[in-house]
Amino acid sequence: MAAVTSARRSVTVAPGPSGLVEALWVAHGPHGAPPRVALPDGRPAAVVRLGGPVRWVDPLTRETEVIGSVLRGPRSVPQVVLADDPAAPSFEVGARLAPWALSALRPDGGFLVDDHRPLAAVLGLDEEGLAARLRAGDPEDAAAVARALEAELVAAVRRPVPAGDRADLERVVRIADTERGLVRSIDLARSVDRSLASLHALFAAHVGVTPAAFLSAVRLSCAVRELGVDDRGDAPRVVAVLRSYADAGYPQREVERFTGLSPLELRRAVRGMEEVLATV
Template structure:
């Protein structure tokens, strides 16, 4: 089944610094989709169905299940049987730090660690009953309640780093660490320290994730990402003859990394590499 035929609904629910939007996908035919590293975390609720995610560079596999993760640094493919429903809350890059969680870079933890057992159970029941609005509301309210319940000291450095994150978004990741440091009036080492403290990665990895996501989105548009469309974009760009530095600045990957991702995506769709 083509991914553009998979039922997908986006919810423009925004909690500044915490939730950027929500989405729900429902039953369809078996399909594959690309999961992009975009510099954001995700709170995911999966009801029924069966799917596997495969890392685009290492080939490591994991079951697609409910949970929370931080930033992804590499793309992955999701291979789904078409059953069940999935609800995702796209989290602000600093959401996990705000919630007191570990960064969870390329890693998953149970959803209950953020929103509690009751919220997960109630949202699961709502999603299973096709009350998607209710399921989204339950999870968002649980996140907001967790922030309200935490006794958090004022953190001026996190506020300054929030300016860095906003600048990265405004420039679609096409910015250097030195430029970010100058923008907020701090040192490069400050930006490195904040990135590792609040995101769990060095700035280069964060910027690369944002750049790759922007690169793909410009080629394929919003919503569920079709592997064939990604492969076409990767092949076009790899064959366009851009200088290596321009490739990395635009796509977030070196020429060799871009080629490896192209080969992995080609293997997923049964296409020959060129």
């Protein structure tokens, strides 16, 4: 599947059977990537940037960081992602990982919740060698380029998640995704014959966030994507959806349930994203 925006081509690639990687993508173009809003979705990701780096902007604090090739953990707050040099060519290869992936990869820094580390530093990958392999591939052959990254990630697994734990995690994640996050933590626990305390322990050991926080992230990302909004390339529409939600007057409990943010935090985040995008 490919989408073209201002001569930028973005292609998604089906991953292999390992289960470590949920999705792969390759995006390249003659100019910097368009602004986007990185929504929480409960997943970590690995990204190799072969063109210019990007700037991540926290809409609540306005802190800005220039980021190259990284392994990042699950997020709790949307972030604005801007090209550091809009005139520089962009070339990005990425992998959305399974929620339990960082437990298997065991990176320095733990689960990296709302954090990230350089790929080479946390996984011991030969980042320059990997980048050279990816550059040598034809960007039009997206599958080969993306699977080179996938192969490196699978090879970097240090301690596989025990089969029983992984089966339970995959089941509850599948239910959470199918129900768009609109399910209770206790229902997830019952689906795998666990107590709520046992489910919390499972997530603490292998995901790094609570079941409730994971469900909030799934709800927020699904709320935007269900409206047909491309959260990888249509930042203004993503922010418009969040703005309409912030202005709808829902009770505080409902706002927190659907977004993981309080009404005040959501309004601050939306205002921050609007102000950041207005400068682009």
